[in-house]
Structure formats: structure tokens, C-alpha cells
Amino acid sequence: MEASPIIYIFIYILTLLLAITEILPVSVASMLGALLMAWFGLNYGLFTYEEAISFIDLQLLMLLIGVMIVVEVANRSGIFRILGLYAIRLVGGSPTKLFFIISILSAASSLFLSDSAAVLIVSAIALTISRYLEYNPVPYVVAAAIMINLGGTGTLIGSVSNMIIGLNAGFSFMEFSQYLLPCELLLWFITTGVLYLYYRGELKGVGRRLEYDVWRSIEDRTALYWSSLLLLTMITLFIFSDSIRVGIEAIATGLAVIALATSRYDPGEILSRIDWETIFFVASFLFIIRGLEKTGILSRFARAIVGIAHGDPILAAVYILAISGATSIVMANVAVALTFTSAVKLMNLADKRAVWSALVLGTNLGGATLPVSSIVLMMALGALKHEGIIVDLSELTRVGVITSLIQLCFAALYLIIAFGLVY
Amino acid sequence: MTSISEWIKKKCGERFRSHEGIYEKEKELLEEAIGRSKITITIEMPRGYENQRGDFEELRNDKDFLNDVKQLVKEHLDRKKAGREGQK
Numbered sequence: 001m002e003a004s005p006i007i008y009i010f011i012y013i014l015t016l017l018l019a020i021t022e023i024l025p026v027s028v029a030s031m032l033g034a035l036l037m038a039w040f041g042l043n044y045g046l047f048t049y050e051e052a053i054s055f056i057d058l059q060l061l062m063l064l065i066g067v068m069i070v071v072e073v074a075n076r077s078g079i080f081r082i083l084g085l086y087a088i089r090l091v092g093g094s095p096t097k098l099f100f101i102i103s104i105l106s107a108a109s110s111l112f113l114s115d116s117a118a119v120l121i122v123s124a125i126a127l128t129i130s131r132y133l134e135y136n137p138v139p140y141v142v143a144a145a146i147m148i149n150l151g152g153t154g155t156l157i158g159s160v161s162n163m164i165i166g167l168n169a170g171f172s173f174m175e176f177s178q179y180l181l182p183c184e185l186l187l188w189f190i191t192t193g194v195l196y197l198y199y200r201g202e203l204k205g206v207g208r209r210l211e212y213d214v215w216r217s218i219e220d221r222t223a224l225y226w227s228s229l230l231l232l233t234m235i236t237l238f239i240f241s242d243s244i245r246v247g248i249e250a251i252a253t254g255l256a257v258i259a260l261a262t263s264r265y266d267p268g269e270i271l272s273r274i275d276w277e278t279i280f281f282v283a284s285f286l287f288i289i290r291g292l293e294k295t296g297i298l299s300r301f302a303r304a305i306v307g308i309a310h311g312d313p314i315l316a317a318v319y320i321l322a323i324s325g326a327t328s329i330v331m332a333n334v335a336v337a338l339t340f341t342s343a344v345k346l347m348n349l350a351d352k353r354a355v356w357s358a359l360v361l362g363t364n365l366g367g368a369t370l371p372v373s374s375i376v377l378m379m380a381l382g383a384l385k386h387e388g389i390i391v392d393l394s395e396l397t398r399v400g401v402i403t404s405l406i407q408l409c410f411a412a413l414y415l416i417i418a419f420g421l422v423y
Numbered sequence: 424m425t426s427i428s429e430w431i432k433k434k435c436g437e438r439f440r441s442h443e444g445i446y447e448k449e450k451e452l453l454e455e456a457i458g459r460s461k462i463t464i465t466i467e468m469p470r471g472y473e474n475q476r477g478d479f480e481e482l483r484n485d486k487d488f489l490n491d492v493k494q495l496v497k498e499h500l501d502r503k504k505a506g507r508e509g510q511k
Contacts, residue, residue: 022434078452085456120442124449132457210457217456273445371431375438378431382439383446385432393428 005295008046011036012292015285016331026332027280034284037291046294055290059249060167061283066252067157067234068274071112073259074231075121076270077224078217080109084125085214093133094207099140099199102126103192106144107184110151111158112231114275115376118148123383131387133208138384138391139199143192145380146403149368150191153360154184156248157238160278161337161363168341169356173238173248179357183414187365190410191403198399223264230259282334289338293346298339302346313349317358317415320344324359325408328366329373337363354419361411369404371396 015033019026041047047055074080084105091097102122110118122144130137152158156166156176166176196203218224237244237251260267292298305323309315320340328336340359344352367374371381371393377400384391439446454461468479482488 128453217452381435
């Protein structure tokens, strides 16, 4: 006996609703959805038990956990804090220069750090420095959150959604950066410029010179050198992973073990700071998507996109950019990445590089449109509230909508120009 | 509209609170580097004021009281500095 595909769509929508409304924590909502999918799928013959086991993507989980551990050890040592303090001291205390350096720093830190870790560090830096200089911290913290959301777009390890898309697309670390880093760097300047135009009236204050000893913020220099070396080794090995013929997930896992065994930090503490919520969400939601794939709904969606685009990969890429960007406004970008990755895999296109790149851009750029679109803006607002500063949500929404629209339009233009020259 | 905005603010607070410890530690290390140091002192309720326990505990959030303490700190530091200069 077969169950109607509507049941599986219902499970998918129910999971999303539970996650969006936060009736249940996102990881639990996703695990509940996976449980329902497994029960119906196995009982109604949608998939076999062996197939269900293969739905668990070990390669993706290894990469996620491995990268998170290596980056957490580096983060714990203070490497990102010290780089930030050096950069701020270099530009002095001018409110405008400080605004630009905090924006660029935020985007750069997000190339490696998770969004939540980056927003905690940059918000702490922005709030401490602006209070010390008696500046209004809101422009700095809001700009930092928007730039952190943008920041992870250009590298395969920049965000969880990038890892999902990159691995499924079969992009190497270098290929991923080759297609997306130029767009990201251009977006850094465009977005910083837009944010500056928006906030320039509020960037007031006497530009006092900042003098401080950056090394006083470091608890253990040896740990800092060692963990920086491990992070650098991971990135170098990622770059040469094709030549040395070792998968990036194996590199990440191997170095994570070395980091845990040799760093001076308590492995238990490092492991407790890993984003297990996201890991469980990814593993369980992927299970739901694989089940949905079996119903044929995603292949119908894929065919429809290719049909509307008349088989043109660039047009299909622009459609995917628009749809994934719009859905990322209301849905967690990891859920968008998992759903659309399966659809893109099923697309009947000879060359999907533009479509994969569009998906990376869409899932990342849509995420900072509304205060509830991503964890970054929520955490930034939380940090401001913690310091007794209440931000006008309508103003924040206006900034988010303006920057996201400009970013998505520019991304569409980039896809047309960059991949138009390739095809 | 107001209830949505309140809901968002509440959610932001909840999200942040789960990471508050990391944020506070980060700020502490930054303060250490930037140079504005902090001290934490414990003040015991004075004897004879037991019936004003509530008033006493509220002082930690009383802006006037905190400003008075800040002023007292400045006066003490100025006096110490003047004393040292007088000795020279």
C-alpha cells in the first residue's frame, strides 16, 4: 500500500512550521519530522531500511563537526579578537574609519567562524570600543551583523549552507572560491557603502586615538600560536585537497582530533561549544528531504525550473537565486540549502555551476532581510538589548530589506556576467 | 504589530541569553586590553538596617546610588594622587 505524497509534504511543512515558530527547538522539530518520515516511509514502502540508513550523510557531518572543532579551538585562543583589535588600533578612533573597519572585519571573520561566534566577538568589540569612545553603537553592531551574514558566502567553509551545497555540487575548496569569492568581495564594498550612506548621519564623535596593548586580551600565547597554525594548516590542505587526493571532510576530521588532543583547552569545553543544534538539524532535515526526493516532488520542481528557463543554465540560476533568496527570508538558510540542493541535483542541465553558485548566493544573502531571518540579526539585537540599548525594529527591517535587495540584484548581475562568459 | 515586535524582541533576548557567558567573557578580555579596568566589591548590609533589606538589595540597580559610588571612586583616586604628589 502506498501513502499519498501529501503526507510527506505535510511532514516537511509541519517540521518547518515547528522550527520557524520555535514551538520546539529547531533540532527537535527536525528530529520529530525525520521520525515521522521514517515511520511513514518504511511502513508504506517509500524506501527500504537500507535506503533510510544511506540518507545519513556522513561526509557532510564529518566536515561540519571537523571544521567547527578546529575553528572553535582557534576562536577560543583569541586569534579573531587579537586581529580585530590590531585592525581597530591601526585605523585610529575616527567614527567613519571605525565603521568601515568593523564592517570589513565582520565579513572577514565570518569567512571562517560560524555566524553566531562571529556576531558575539564583533558585537563585543563594537560595543566595548564605541562605549569607550562614547559613540552610538547601533550603526556598528547592525552593520557588523549584516556583514557577518554576507561574509560567509565566498568560501566552502564560510557557512553550514555552503558546506551542504559545496559538497553536493562536487566543488573543490578552490573551485568554490573561484566561483563565489569575487562576487563576495565586490558585495563587501557595495554593502559597506550602502550601510555607510544609511548611517553616516549617526557616525559622530571626536576621533580619539586608541592606545592599548592587544596582547593583554590573550590568556595563553602558546595556545594562540598552535591553534592558528592548525587553522592555517586546515585551509592550506583544503586548497591542495585535489592534488593530495584527500577529501576535505577527512582533512577537517583529522585536524579536529589533533586540535582536541594537543590544544591546552579542555576537550569537553570545546565540544560543548560546538553548534550541536545545527548538526542535529542538518542530519534530521536531510533525512526528511531524502524521503521527499523519493516521492518525486522535488524532481517535478526541478523540471519546472528548467522548463521555465527553457534549459538555459543562467536563466535557471537567476530563478534559483530569486526563489532561494526569498525563501531564506522566512526559512532557516540551512533548510533552504538542503531542500534546493536536492532539487538542483535532479535538474537536467549539462552544466550546473551557475545554478549551484546561485543557490549559495540566494541562501546566504536572503538571511539578513528581516530581524527574524537569521540568528545573526537576532543575536546582535540581543547583545544591544543586553547593554540596555533598544533598537527600532522597523528601522532595522528597512536596512535589512535595502541591503538584501541590492545584494540579490548585484548577485543576479554577477551570475549573468561571470557565467555568461563561461558558457 | 506591537505583539509581533514584542515577540521578536523576546526571541532575540532568549537567543542571546544562551550565549551570554561567551559574550561576557569576550568583553572582559577586551576590557583587559583596552585598559578600562573594573573591580568587583561585595558590600554587606549595615547592621541596624535589617528591616530595609529590600531597599538595600535594590541599590544595585539604583542609578543615583551608582553615580554616587562613581563619584566616590573619583574622589578617592584624586585624593590618593594628591597624597602621592605631596610626598614627592
